[in-house]
Amino acid sequence: MPLTLKRQNNIAIVTIDNPPVNAASHAVRQGLLDVVQETERDPTVQAVLLTCAGRTFVAGADIREFGKPPVEPHLPDVLRLIETAQTPWVAVLHGSVLGGGLELAMACRYRVANAGAQLGLPEVNLGLIPGAGGTVQLPRLVSAELALDMVAGGKPISAKAALHAGLIDALTEGALTPFALSFIDNLASHPVRPSTLDKAVNLPVDQAAFDEKVAKVTARAKGQKSPVAAAQAISKGFNLTVEEALQQERETFLKLKDDPQSAALRHIFFAERGTISLERLKGQKLAQIQTVGVVGGGTMGAGIAAACLLRGVSVVLVERDDDAAQAGFKRTADILAGSLSRGLVSQQKHDKMLDSFTVSANYAAFAHADLVIEAVFENFEVKAEVFSKIEAVVRPDAIIASNTSYLDVNALSQTLKHSSRAIGLHFFSPAHIMKLLEIVVPDTVSDEVLASCVAFGRQLGKICVLAGVCDGFIANRIMSAYRRECEYMLEDGALPWEIDEAMLAFGMPMGIYQMQDLAGLDIAWAMRKRQAAERKSDERYVDIADKLCEMGRFGQKSGRGWYIYDGKSRKPDPEVQALILSESSRKGITRISFSPDQIMSRILGRMQTEGHAILNEGIAQRAEDIDVVMINAFGFPRWTGGPMFMEGLSGA
Numbered sequence: 001m002p003l004t005l006k007r008q009n010n011i012a013i014v015t016i017d018n019p020p021v022n023a024a025s026h027a028v029r030q031g032l033l034d035v036v037q038e039t040e041r042d043p044t045v046q047a048v049l050l051t052c053a054g055r056t057f058v059a060g061a062d063i064r065e066f067g068k069p070p071v072e073p074h075l076p077d078v079l080r081l082i083e084t085a086q087t088p089w090v091a092v093l094h095g096s097v098l099g100g101g102l103e104l105a106m107a108c109r110y111r112v113a114n115a116g117a118q119l120g121l122p123e124v125n126l127g128l129i130p131g132a133g134g135t136v137q138l139p140r141l142v143s144a145e146l147a148l149d150m151v152a153g154g155k156p157i158s159a160k161a162a163l164h165a166g167l168i169d170a171l172t173e174g175a176l177t178p179f180a181l182s183f184i185d186n187l188a189s190h191p192v193r194p195s196t197l198d199k200a201v202n203l204p205v206d207q208a209a210f211d212e213k214v215a216k217v218t219a220r221a222k223g224q225k226s227p228v229a230a231a232q233a234i235s236k237g238f239n240l241t242v243e244e245a246l247q248q249e250r251e252t253f254l255k256l257k258d259d260p261q262s263a264a265l266r267h268i269f270f271a272e273r274g275t276i277s278l279e280r281l282k283g284q285k286l287a288q289i290q291t292v293g294v295v296g297g298g299t300m301g302a303g304i305a306a307a308c309l310l311r312g313v314s315v316v317l318v319e320r321d322d323d324a325a326q327a328g329f330k331r332t333a334d335i336l337a338g339s340l341s342r343g344l345v346s347q348q349k350h351d352k353m354l355d356s357f358t359v360s361a362n363y364a365a366f367a368h369a370d371l372v373i374e375a376v377f378e379n380f381e382v383k384a385e386v387f388s389k390i391e392a393v394v395r396p397d398a399i400i401a402s403n404t405s406y407l408d409v410n411a412l413s414q415t416l417k418h419s420s421r422a423i424g425l426h427f428f429s430p431a432h433i434m435k436l437l438e439i440v441v442p443d444t445v446s447d448e449v450l451a452s453c454v455a456f457g458r459q460l461g462k463i464c465v466l467a468g469v470c471d472g473f474i475a476n477r478i479m480s481a482y483r484r485e486c487e488y489m490l491e492d493g494a495l496p497w498e499i500d501e502a503m504l505a506f507g508m509p510m511g512i513y514q515m516q517d518l519a520g521l522d523i524a525w526a527m528r529k530r531q532a533a534e535r536k537s538d539e540r541y542v543d544i545a546d547k548l549c550e551m552g553r554f555g556q557k558s559g560r561g562w563y564i565y566d567g568k569s570r571k572p573d574p575e576v577q578a579l580i581l582s583e584s585s586r587k588g589i590t591r592i593s594f595s596p597d598q599i600m601s602r603i604l605g606r607m608q609t610e611g612h613a614i615l616n617e618g619i620a621q622r623a624e625d626i627d628v629v630m631i632n633a634f635g636f637p638r639w640t641g642g643p644m645f646m647e648g649l650s651g652a
């Protein structure tokens with residue numbers, strides 16, 4: 001039974017036990033309905049205490065039920081009964097109080113929580129708005145401004161913030177149930193307060209500022225429907241009766257539930273949680289990774305060091321000399337200071353992280369490391385030398401990883417005496433922020449090392465995706481393929497700013513040429529020069545980027561690249577246009593014009609073709625993994641579900 005009812009004197013204690021996250025599945029809704037009917041019939045019940053077993057309160061409606069026909073009782077109907085019950089319900093909150101879970105809590109007359117609880121309405125992240133009254137309840141408990149932020153932004157707030165905002169009534173650092181029981185004892189002498197929906201709505205303090213916030217939500221949504229619908233539900237609700245507002249919310253919720261954007265976002269929700277299910281990893285003994293060594297204190301090395309420290313892992317960072325080691329220390333410490341100043345970590349945690357961080361110019365400092373990750377210059381010989389220096393000093397059971405973004409990790413492993421300990425851990429920059437970790441699996445890696453690295457990636461809060469060894473693995477291989485396609489389009493008739501505009505309109509955070517200008521064109525140029533000898537003579541090769549570099553146009557840092565820059569503001573450059581046109585004519589290509597849709601269809605087609613190749617070669621395990629990579633590595637719009645989902649390949 002996912003729901004039990006017991007009595008403690010005149011208090012009815014209801015406990016939901018529906019692992020893993022106590023979602024409001026059909027049996028839970030039915031159980032709640034039965035309990036509210038039973039307790040309403042029993043005059044001896046003074047209050048109903050609603051708790052959840054396990055690690056969390058109700059974390060929302062059961063998302064797995066959304067693709068199926070709805071089954072009664074519906075959550076809004078159950079909540080309205082709780083809300084209007086004569087016997088007051090008290091919600092006892094811990095863990096994630098999200099979506100339908102927070103709506104359930106708000107339907108109760110009182111809410112108490114422990115300090116670790118997080119409360120939010122994250123439905124927008126699934127392409128939805130709250131559907132059981134959340135947009136009507138929330139602005140009756142907290143300010144209109146906070147309600148807008150929470151519903152349209154989807155981010156949860158802490159229990160402390162919730163207490164401050166009026167969303168909960170009391171907070172404890174101690175044991176929750178005894179605290180809730182004494183809270184009820186204290187209520188006995190007071191009249192029962194009105195239900196949430198009987199309260200007056202909190203109107204915006206400054207209507208013009210509020211409207212501006214709503215406009216910002218729309219601008220930031222970039223084509224995603226749910227945040228816009230969420231902001232409208234809140235703002236239109238101010239002028240509606242409770243019944244009208246509930247109806248407006250329900251209609252919008254049901255419409256969005258059937259929209260392809262919600263299907264896509266649900267797809268990616270489950271895809272991100274199912275990235276690794278390999279038989280060979282089951283039951284493996286996991287290495288306890290408590291100390292990580294990092295070679296290289298540049299942007300990537302410092303980011304990896306910070307990612308580890310932020311998750312409680314000690315770090316030893318080694319650089320080639322003392323000055324470089326100190327620079328690496330500073331770069332990492334700056335990231336940690338940024339986390340402190342943004343309130344993401346406490347002063348105590350910040351100081352503890354610094355205490356667990358050392359730098360050195362001597363590889364011997366890795367003697368006690370459980371895992372060492374090299375993040376040095378992207379060159380095979382350099383990395384191979386670093387690998388052997390690491391192997392010479394570490395424990396026999398230490399794992400050795402490369403952060404390479406495209407080099408041959410099989411060949412790199414073979415440079416070690418014990419290749420079973422070598423693996424690729426491809427972080428994305430900035431490594432302490434980007435959620436994706438490509439775990440590159442060489443042929444010789446042991447199951448134990450692989451399983452330990454997956455566990456380590458999760459310990460860092462990363463979404464881990466397994467990738468086979470090939471040039472660029474999953475992310476960079478697809479990126480190279482569609483970058484090539486864009487270059488073909490340049491010769492065939494498009495201009496860089498037209499391609500960028502099409503990508504932005506599609507929902508990408510940046511156009512490919514804006515991105516290249518930001519990163520600098522010289523690194524890829526150097527790589528192309530190295531690869532030139534291996535290029536097949538019949539391969540279509542576009543020289544435009546090389547010619548830009550020959551002209552000293554390296555991107556933003558040189559004031560000119562694909563665009564021309566005045567500070568950070570960029571403009572299309574007639575010189576680049578002239579170069580592109582002359583290259584088309586040199587190759588005898590008659591230029592045609594491309595609409596934004598045609599541009600995107602060529603880009604997506606190329607991503608999908610490369611995706612198929614990656615799957616066929618076993619580089620990616622599942623089509624869903626490719627979607628997860630494209631969304632988390634390059635900001636491919638989440639609400640599309642990813643390129644493979646768009647093609648209908650990864651199960652809708």
Ligand code: 3H9
Pocket residue numbers: 020021023059060061062063064075076096098099100101103122123126128129130131132134270273274
């Ligand atoms: C909603 O509530 C609509 C209402 O307004 C209106 C209704 C009428 N359902 O993430 P984890 C599974 S919309 C079903 O790895 P964590 C998840 O798939 C909903 N399953 O754990 C995974 O399964 P498996 C609004 C769910 O500790 C397992 O639980 N709520 C649901 O890192 C563990 O998940 C949300 O959007 C669900 N609602 O994070 C909250 N949630 O083990 C969505 C999780 O088989 N959930 N699962 O792979 C989350 O944000 C995180 O899961 C949570 C825990 C923070 C709760």
